[in-house]
Amino acid sequence: MRPDIGNEEYDAVKKVLESAHLTEGPVTQEFEKAVASYVGAKHGIAVTSCTTALHTVLEIVGVKGKEVIIPDYTYPATAEAVELAGGIPVLVDVDINSMNMTSEILEKAYNDKMNIFIPVSWGGVPLEPEVYKTAKKLGLITLEDAACSLGSMIGSDRVGKIADFTCFSFHPRKVVTTGEGGMITTDNDEMAERCHSFKHFGMKEGRFAGSGTNYKLSNILSAIGVQQMKKIEKIISDRTERARIYDELLAKVAGVRAPYFKKGTRQTYQSYTCYVEREGMRDKIRQKLAENNIESQIGTYALHLEPAYAKTKRVGSLQNSENLFKNALTLPLHNQLTVEDQERIYSVIMSCMAS
Numbered sequence: 001m002r003p004d005i006g007n008e009e010y011d012a013v014k015k016v017l018e019s020a021h022l023t024e025g026p027v028t029q030e031f032e033k034a035v036a037s038y039v040g041a042k043h044g045i046a047v048t049s050c051t052t053a054l055h056t057v058l059e060i061v062g063v064k065g066k067e068v069i070i071p072d073y074t075y076p077a078t079a080e081a082v083e084l085a086g087g088i089p090v091l092v093d094v095d096i097n098s099m100n101m102t103s104e105i106l107e108k109a110y111n112d113k114m115n116i117f118i119p120v121s122w123g124g125v126p127l128e129p130e131v132y133k134t135a136k137k138l139g140l141i142t143l144e145d146a147a148c149s150l151g152s153m154i155g156s157d158r159v160g161k162i163a164d165f166t167c168f169s170f171h172p173r174k175v176v177t178t179g180e181g182g183m184i185t186t187d188n189d190e191m192a193e194r195c196h197s198f199k200h201f202g203m204k205e206g207r208f209a210g211s212g213t214n215y216k217l218s219n220i221l222s223a224i225g226v227q228q229m230k231k232i233e234k235i236i237s238d239r240t241e242r243a244r245i246y247d248e249l250l251a252k253v254a255g256v257r258a259p260y261f262k263k264g265t266r267q268t269y270q271s272y273t274c275y276v277e278r279e280g281m282r283d284k285i286r287q288k289l290a291e292n293n294i295e296s297q298i299g300t301y302a303l304h305l306e307p308a309y310a311k312t313k314r315v316g317s318l319q320n321s322e323n324l325f326k327n328a329l330t331l332p333l334h335n336q337l338t339v340e341d342q343e344r345i346y347s348v349i350m351s352c353m354a355s
Contacts, residue, residue, distance in 0.1 A: 001173045002334040004235050005224075012223035024216035031222040032183070034229040035168070039150075039160025041185035043192035046217040046225075047199050050147040050169035053182040054081035054118065056215060057143050057165045060194045061116050063087035069109045069117040070145075071101045072303050072314065073321035078118055078145050079303055079312070091304055091314040093321050098125055098260045099273070099299065099328070103134035109315040116141040119163075121149040122300065124175070124268035125260055126159050143167070147182075151175055151236045153266040160185040170221075175235055175268050176228035178221040236268050238335055243269040245339060246331065249346040250274060253353055255281070256329075272333040273299045275324070278353070282327045285352045292348055299328030 016027055028046050036044035047053045054077070058068070064086030070078050072091040079089040092109045095102050101119045110117075117140050121127050126149060135142045144159070146152070147169035152159040160166045165188075168174075170181035186192050197204045202212030228235075247258045257275040261267060276282040282298075289296045302325035303309040304318050331345060 001332075002336055003172045003177045004228075004231065004335045005177075008227040008230070009224045012227050013220055016219045016223045019219075022220055023218050024222075025219050027219040027226065028217050028222040031178075031217070031225040031229070034226055035150075035160070035183050036185055038229060038232070039158045039166070039185050041161050041166075042187045042189070043185065045184040045186075045192060045195040045199065046222060047182045047184065047215040048217060049077075049171075049180055050145065050167050050182040051077040051081050052199075052213070052215045053167035053184045054078065054143065054145060055084045056195050056198050056213070057167065057184060057191075058082060058085035058087060058116070060191060060198055061141060061143075063116060066116075067111065067114055067313070069101075069106065069114065069315075071120050071122075071321070072318045073099060073300060073324050074120045074122065074145070074303065075147070075300050076303060076306065076308065077147075078120060079309060082118070089309070089312055091309065091312055091318060093316045093318050094122075094324070096275075096320040096323065098128070098262070099123060099324055100125060100127055101131060102128060103130040105316070106131060106134050107138070110138050110140070114140060116143050118143045118145050120145040120147075121152060121159055122271075123259070123273050124148050124152050124270035126152040126154045126265050126267065128262075129154055132162055141165070147171075148174060148270040149268065151232055151266070151268045155264055161187075164188065165191070170225060170228075173270075175239070175270050176225070176232050178217070178225040178228070181217050181221050181225065235335070236266075239269045239333055242333055242337055242342065243272055245342050246272055246274075246333075246346075249342060250349070253346070253350050255353055256349060269333060271297075271299070271330045273328050273330045276327045276329050279327070281352065282329050285329060285349055288348050288352050289345065292344070294345055294348065295332060297330040299324055299330055301325060
């Protein structure tokens with residue numbers, strides 16, 4: 001991934017630097033409004049990362065001592081946010097194709113002492129609509145870790161409007177970036193006010209009404225975000241076009257499955273992650289790509305295989321998560337990637353799979 005940065009971002013940052021108002025202020029508020037308006041939510045609360053966004057919501061909802069269902073197949077930040085808020089992560093499996101949690105998995109892991117859960121819409125793939133419906137039926141608050149999924153859609157609704165709370169990331173690997181940063185979106189007026197207070201040391205109406213943090217996002221980083229939001233649809237369109245080229249090329253490779261796509265949704269291809277069906281071949285492909293000066297990545301982690309989460313409570317075998325950890329392959333996808341680059345990547349993969 002390479003961030004899609006141009007002169008607009010340079011000029012916006014320069015303007016903030018010249019203003020001498022570098023910390024959070026009017027530009028951050030403009031960024032919050034831009035993201036909230038884009039996804040169709042009433043409120044946007046900018047913070048320092050998606051991790052701190054998740055932590056903020058978990059703190060104001062109150063999960064201390066409570067179990068919180070999260071997918072095993074995710075970056076450790078999802079679990080770390082739960083632990084920071086005093087909660088107890090419960091690891092569950094994901095669907096092998098979408099790489100996301102399903103409503104059936106949620107129902108099996110649920111108990112009536114839970115108040116919130118964190119599904120991850122991974123890699124830009126939106127959740128199945130049934131997940132939100134099942135959570136509502138169970139009386140659970142849905143806190144969506146959509147770090148990778150700004151711009152993803154289910155029907156005409158954008159991710160960021162559907163869940164009770166949605167958290168986004170603006171890390172440079174994401175579709176739009178601020179360098180580092182995060183955002184909470186919600187329609188809940190009271191909770192939005194509490195989120196704002198929490199990121200400002202617990203301040204409310206000039207008084208310190210409760211405990212809080214310093215999770216403010218500076219005007220400098222927000223200036224980049226404002227410009228990025230103006231071009232998000234173009235960025236997604238370009239990524240989708242390149243993803244289609246990969247799809248056509250990989251259709252010729254037996255044993256490599258292109259990323260999941262469901263009719264009636266839009267995925268942003270934040271990560272173009274395919275699945276290598278031959279055991280042990282993913283790492284051989286990655287090695288051969290590296291030898292040809294082509295960077296690749298795994299998908300993400302199976303948390304139960306990491307030392308920090310080896311003893312964490314789990315429900316089910318987590319076999320799909322483990323298979324994805326061992327066999328998912330993320331290919332380069334950015335605005336400087338040419339068709340010739342993609343054809344060269346395909347040739348390396350084809351030669352490995354044919355061997």
